[in-house]
Amino acid sequence: MLNNFTFINPTKIIFGKNTGGRIGEEIKKAGITKVLLVYGKGSIFKNGVYDSVTASLQKNNVKFAEVGGVQPNPVLSKVQEGIDTARQEQVQAIVPVGGGSVYDSAKAIAAGHNYDGNVWDFFARKAQIKSALPIFGVLTISATGSEMNNTAVITKEDERKKWVIAAKHLFPQVSIIDPSIQATLPAKETVNGAVDIMTHVLELYFDGSKNVELMQEYSEGILRTVMKHVQVLVKDASNYESRAQIAWAAALALNGSNSTGRKGGDWATHIIEHSLSAFHNDISHGAGLAILLPAWMRYVYKEDMETFERFAEKIFAITQGDPENKILTAIDRLKDFYRQIGAPTSLKESGIEYEDLEKIAENATLQGPLGTLKKLEKKDVLEILKIAYE
Amino acid sequence: MLNNFTFINPTKIIFGKNTGGRIGEEIKKAGITKVLLVYGKGSIFKNGVYDSVTASLQKNNVKFAEVGGVQPNPVLSKVQEGIDTARQEQVQAIVPVGGGSVYDSAKAIAAGHNYDGNVWDFFARKAQIKSALPIFGVLTISATGSEMNNTAVITKEDERKKWVIAAKHLFPQVSIIDPSIQATLPAKETVNGAVDIMTHVLELYFDGSKNVELMQEYSEGILRTVMKHVQVLVKDASNYESRAQIAWAAALALNGSNSTGRKGGDWATHIIEHSLSAFHNDISHGAGLAILLPAWMRYVYKEDMETFERFAEKIFAITQGDPENKILTAIDRLKDFYRQIGAPTSLKESGIEYEDLEKIAENATLQGPLGTLKKLEKKDVLEILKIAYE
Numbered sequence: 001m002l003n004n005f006t007f008i009n010p011t012k013i014i015f016g017k018n019t020g021g022r023i024g025e026e027i028k029k030a031g032i033t034k035v036l037l038v039y040g041k042g043s044i045f046k047n048g049v050y051d052s053v054t055a056s057l058q059k060n061n062v063k064f065a066e067v068g069g070v071q072p073n074p075v076l077s078k079v080q081e082g083i084d085t086a087r088q089e090q091v092q093a094i095v096p097v098g099g100g101s102v103y104d105s106a107k108a109i110a111a112g113h114n115y116d117g118n119v120w121d122f123f124a125r126k127a128q129i130k131s132a133l134p135i136f137g138v139l140t141i142s143a144t145g146s147e148m149n150n151t152a153v154i155t156k157e158d159e160r161k162k163w164v165i166a167a168k169h170l171f172p173q174v175s176i177i178d179p180s181i182q183a184t185l186p187a188k189e190t191v192n193g194a195v196d197i198m199t200h201v202l203e204l205y206f207d208g209s210k211n212v213e214l215m216q217e218y219s220e221g222i223l224r225t226v227m228k229h230v231q232v233l234v235k236d237a238s239n240y241e242s243r244a245q246i247a248w249a250a251a252l253a254l255n256g257s258n259s260t261g262r263k264g265g266d267w268a269t270h271i272i273e274h275s276l277s278a279f280h281n282d283i284s285h286g287a288g289l290a291i292l293l294p295a296w297m298r299y300v301y302k303e304d305m306e307t308f309e310r311f312a313e314k315i316f317a318i319t320q321g322d323p324e325n326k327i328l329t330a331i332d333r334l335k336d337f338y339r340q341i342g343a344p345t346s347l348k349e350s351g352i353e354y355e356d357l358e359k360i361a362e363n364a365t366l367q368g369p370l371g372t373l374k375k376l377e378k379k380d381v382l383e384i385l386k387i388a389y390e
Numbered sequence: 391m392l393n394n395f396t397f398i399n400p401t402k403i404i405f406g407k408n409t410g411g412r413i414g415e416e417i418k419k420a421g422i423t424k425v426l427l428v429y430g431k432g433s434i435f436k437n438g439v440y441d442s443v444t445a446s447l448q449k450n451n452v453k454f455a456e457v458g459g460v461q462p463n464p465v466l467s468k469v470q471e472g473i474d475t476a477r478q479e480q481v482q483a484i485v486p487v488g489g490g491s492v493y494d495s496a497k498a499i500a501a502g503h504n505y506d507g508n509v510w511d512f513f514a515r516k517a518q519i520k521s522a523l524p525i526f527g528v529l530t531i532s533a534t535g536s537e538m539n540n541t542a543v544i545t546k547e548d549e550r551k552k553w554v555i556a557a558k559h560l561f562p563q564v565s566i567i568d569p570s571i572q573a574t575l576p577a578k579e580t581v582n583g584a585v586d587i588m589t590h591v592l593e594l595y596f597d598g599s600k601n602v603e604l605m606q607e608y609s610e611g612i613l614r615t616v617m618k619h620v621q622v623l624v625k626d627a628s629n630y631e632s633r634a635q636i637a638w639a640a641a642l643a644l645n646g647s648n649s650t651g652r653k654g655g656d657w658a659t660h661i662i663e664h665s666l667s668a669f670h671n672d673i674s675h676g677a678g679l680a681i682l683l684p685a686w687m688r689y690v691y692k693e694d695m696e697t698f699e700r701f702a703e704k705i706f707a708i709t710q711g712d713p714e715n716k717i718l719t720a721i722d723r724l725k726d727f728y729r730q731i732g733a734p735t736s737l738k739e740s741g742i743e744y745e746d747l748e749k750i751a752e753n754a755t756l757q758g759p760l761g762t763l764k765k766l767e768k769k770d771v772l773e774i775l776k777i778a779y780e
Contacts, residue, residue, distance in 0.1 A: 002634040004406025009399070015650070016394025211631040214615045214639055221607025228603075241601040244392040248650065249604055257647070260405070260638065 002211045002261040008168070009256050011148045014176045015248065017240070020049055020138050024056030026174045027093060027136050034063040035136070036091040038082060038106045040070045040098045044140060047184055053097050053138055065089035067109075072284060073277050074101040076120060076156045082109035083119060086133070093173075096137040100144025100196075100285075103137055104152035107170045110135055120156055122165045129167035136174045140181050142247040143193035143286065145200060145254030147175040155278055160363055162274035177251065179243035187234050191341050192286025194230035194246060198223060199289040200254045203270060205311065206297070208304050208373040209262040216307075218258055220314045222249050227315075227337065234341050268371030269296045272381055275364035276352075283350055290343035291350065294335045295388035300374045301327050347389045357385040392601045392651040398558070399646050401538045404566045405638065407630070410439055410528050414446030416564045417483060417526050424453040425526070426481040428472060428496045430460045430488045434530060437574055443487050443528055455479035457499075462674060463667050464491040466546045469509060472499035476523070483563075486527040490534025490586075490675075493527055494542035497560045500525055510546055512555045519557035528566045531575060532637040533583030533676065535590060535644030537565040545668055550753055552664035567641065569633035577624050581731050582676025584620035584636060588613055589679040590644045593660060595701065596687070598694050598763040599652040606697075608648055610704045612639050617705075617727065624731050658761030659686045662771055665754035666742075673740055680733035681740065684725045685778035690764045691717050737779045747775040 014022055027035060035057070044050040057064050067082045086094065086109055094113075096106035110132040112119030121127035139147045146152065150170040155162040182190070205219045226249050229242035236242070252258065259265060273288035301308040305323050312318040312330035321329065335345050344350050347357075361381040370376040376384070404412055417425060425447070434440040447454050457472045476484065476499055484503075486496035500522040502509030511517035529537045536542065540560040545552040572580070595609045616639050619632035626632075642648065649655060663678035691698045695713050702708040702720035711719065725735050734740045737747075751771040760766040766774070 002406070002631060004409060006402065006404050008402040012396065012398040014396050016392070019394060211634070213618075214611065214635050214642070217611025217615055218608060221604065221611050225604045225607055241392060244601070244651070245604050252604070252647070257642070261634070 003209070003263065005260045007256055007260050009148065009171065010173075011171045011255070012174045013148060013251065014174065017178060017180045019176050019178045020181065021052045021056045023053055023095065023136060023138055023174075023176055024058070024060035024062055027057070027062050027095070028060035030093070030134065030136075030173065032062065032092045032134070034065075034089065034091045035093045035095045036082065036086045036089065036109070037064050037066045038070060038094060038096045038098070038102055038109065039066070039068050040102050042068070044097055047140070047181060049097060049138065049140060049181055053095075064095070065091060070098065070102045070105045072101050073155050073162065073281055074105045076154055079105055079108040079112060079119060079154055082106075083112040086113045091133070093134045093136055096135065097140065099139070099141030100146045103139070103144070103146035103172070104154060106135055106137065107132070107146070107152035108154050108165065109133075111165065111167065111170065123154060123156070123161070123163040129165065129169055132167070132169040135170070135172040137172050138176045138178070139247075141185060141189060141193055142177070142179075142182065142250035143196040145197070145250050147172060147177060148251040148255040153274065160278035161366070162278045163367070177247050179247040180240060182243050182247065183238035183240070185237060187237065187342060190233045190237065191230060191343050192284045193250065194226050194341065195286040195290045195338065195343050197226050197246070197250045197253050199269060199293050201258065202293060203267050204258050204262055204265045206300075206304065206307060206373055207263045207266045208307075212261050215258060215261060216310065222253050222258070223315055225249055230341055263372050266372045268376050269293050271370050272296070272360070272364045272384065275360050278363060279356060279360060280352065287344050287350065290338045291345060291347055291388050292384070294331050294338075294345070295384045297331050297334070298387055299380070299384045300371075301331070303374045347385065352389070354389060357382060357389065361385055393599070393653065395650045397646055397650050399538065399561065400563075401561045401645075402564045403538060403641065404564065407568060407570045409566050409568045410442045410571065411446045413443055413485065413526060413528055413564075413566055414448070414450035414452055417447070417452050417485070418450035420483070420524065420526075420563065422452065422482045422524070424455075424479065424481045425483045425485045426472065426476045426479065426499070427454050427456045428460060428484060428486045428488070428492055428499065429456070429458050430492050432458070434487055437530070437571060439487060439528065439530060439571055443485075454485070455481060460488065460492045460495045462491050463545050463552065463671055464495045464543075466510060466544055469495055469498040469502060469544055472496075473502040473509060476503045481523070483524045483526055486525065487530065489529070489531030490536045493529070493534070493536035493562070494544060496525055496527065497522070497536070497542035498544050498555065501555065501557065501560065513544060513546070513551070513553040519555065519559055522557070522559040525560070525562040526564045527562050528568070529637075530571050531579060531583055532567070532569075532572065532640035533586040535587070535640050537562060537567060538641040538645040543664065550668040551756070552668045553757075567637050569637040570630060572633050572637065573628035573630070575627060577627060577732060580623050580627065581620060581733050582674045583640065584616050584731070585676040585680045585728065585733050587616050587636070587640045587643050589659060589683050591648065592683060593657050594648050594652055594655045596690075596694065596697060596763055597653045597656040598697075602651050605648060605651060606700065612643050612648070613705055615639055620731055653762050656762045658766050659683050661760050662686070662750070662754045662774065665750050668753060669746060669750055670742065677734050677740065680728045681735060681737055681778050682774070684721050684728075684735070685774045687721050687724070688777055689770070689774045690761075691721070693764045737775065742779070744779060747772060747779065751775055
């Protein structure tokens with residue numbers, strides 16, 4: 001049966017060309033006079049976004065403190081720095097200006113600011129988020145969907161734990177998505193983003209839910225659109241229409257609507273990737289997913305042949321052959337697609353040592369077995385990593 | 391170019407079997423102690439929904455006044471009665487328990503309650519909605535999407551005006567959608583609902599927008615799902631899975647997400663239908679739409695052959711022939727589909743007099759020309775009505 005569900009997503013999205021400068025007005029309307037800007041390693045200084053955002057804040061009499069230097073796999077120490085600064089500066093809201101890592105850091109800062117204990121307690125399930133500062137963000141890379149959802153992923157460096165929090169208080173109040181900001185993104189980041197979006201969709205698609213046809217249609221629509229337009233962007237980075245399709249797809253892929261009525265997604269691949277990048281901070285989230293998802297698919301497809309066959313038909317138009325053949329062909333086609341857009345497709349080519357697979361599997365299953373479609377123990381994860389190695 | 395847009399939809403949806411009894415708890419959590427129940431002509435007494443809703447209110451110490459008898463094309467006089475009762479009884483929220491007409495009446499009551507002048511001022515664009523009582527509803531018929539959007543349509547009987555309001559204050563705070571409530575709906579109402587949902591999607595789909603591929607995919611997914619499952623329900627009214635697919639599709643079809651980046655939809659067909667049913671209150675909204683949409687399509691398809699051809703391919707898998715042929719075949723197939731599920735397909739068979747077409751066209755264009763894809767004057771509307779007549 002379609003599962004009962006509750007759906008709410010209160011985030012206001014302002015989407016389109018030249019919308020970044022509207023952030024100050026939104027913050028002012030909320031009665032806020034001081035914020036903490038959070039950003040990454042400096043691309044917002046090159047593409048003009050820092051200037052337009054700060055000008056917008058000044059124009060609306062919103063003061064701001066700053067925490068920069070958030071890195072791609074965002075870390076707890078930076079979150080702690082943000083919490084400290086937010087308190088010292090007595091800000092009333094957090095303003096991420098960046099991609100998913102910046103948004104996720106902002107969410108952790110927003111929750112940590114309102115909590116007396118260590119913010120990691122939320123990730124370790126030792127405490128529940130009861131409140132958070134409001135978040136008003138400007139997105140600069142479409143990938144994680146963090147701009148329109150209530151989750152955040154942070155890495156505790158010393159323990160190599162890349163873990164998740166989720167709470168209704170973490171929905172951004174406003175997110176501005178201006179696809180034209182992404183016109184200068186390097187192809188590699190665009191591709192990583194597209195792979196991340198596709199993987200979000202497929203983690204939901206392959207969670208073993210039944211009678212979720214409307215959501216499968218929705219998923220397939222997002223997949224086909226992202227796959228088509230990332231191929232355009234690899235050749236023509238500044239194509240606005242393709243940026244726009246992918247930017248909106250990223251938000252819709254993981255804003256909760258695509259999860260309605262499902263079992264909640266599988267997420268084994270994401271957790272294995274988190275373990276992988278906890279050891280190899282140089283492997284981006286998207287690259288790790290491109291390598292791991294096809295391996296996961298090959299290991300688990302027998303658990304739900306019907307959905308995997310549907311995937312073969314709807315995404316790759318594979319209609320000939322027996323079900324198993326269609327499925328294996330589709331997995332190959334997915335790997336071919338990743339290769340074609342320039343994503344890595346094996347752990348080996350990404351410089352991972354075979355001997356490391358064991359500890360990655362160990363670390364991935366620290367919080368217990370993974371996945372919904374098939375429960376994966378450490379030994380299963382190791383098998384998947386071995387498939388992904390070649 | 392994809393149009394810039396702002397998207398927000400704060401409605402909380404509680405979806406699934408046996409969820410109707412959760413309404414009291416949601417109202418109590420909001421600190422509300424007295425509400426106005428609004429309902430229709432009595433089906434909620436037969437299917438047990440009245441009992442479960444009132445029991446839930448009582449259990450949560452929420453008092454209630456009542457206004458029943460809302461009719462399918464809801465009228466201003468009933469809205470006025472609701473406003474008067476809401477004021478006399480000093481309620482803090484409106485609780486529609488019914489389909490789209492009940493929800494729409496509740497929205498007009500909620501806005502009118504907080505306004506000193508005549509509530510019709512909002513419909514006539516003489517005043518703007520600045521606030522409204524909160525709305526907590528229980529949906530009993532999936533069709534209009536009113537359960538998850540900010541619009542309402544009401545008829546001013548004496549002037550035969552069936553007009554629309556929209557305001558951010560009109561989003562229901564909570565809507566409960568229990569598909570199992572709809573298990574006893576007569577086939578005719580199920581079909582009318584499905585036609586309404588399909589028409590919402592197609593009004594958006596055919597508004598002449600370009601570069602909205604993601605939204606076209608989304609639209610096509612909703613259409614295919616509704617078309618498949620209404621055929622199941624015509625034969626097996628109590629099929630829960632099909633009820634659930636259509637119930638969620640109805641909300642998603644018109645909750646704003648499907649409009650993002652578009653020109654806002656065409657809506658000529660809806661306005662012509664409103665005029666038709668202002669004269670013929672016996673013709674349901676869904677029946678009117680089934681008759682009018684194919685006629686509108688035939689009249690306007692040359693304005694956007696690309697999208698109409700896409701429709702032929704994606705919805706009816708028509709891949710052979712030249713574009714015009716494919717389009718005309720698709721329009722015929724849509725009429726065949728409506729006929730097959732038991733919807734009417736001509737004005738004549740629905741008892742409309744040919745001489746009435748002129749005044750229906752006149753009335754439809756009272757607020758100016760209609761439509762986005764093609765601006766329709768009275769003479770155009772008359773031509774469409776003539777096509778719809780046979």
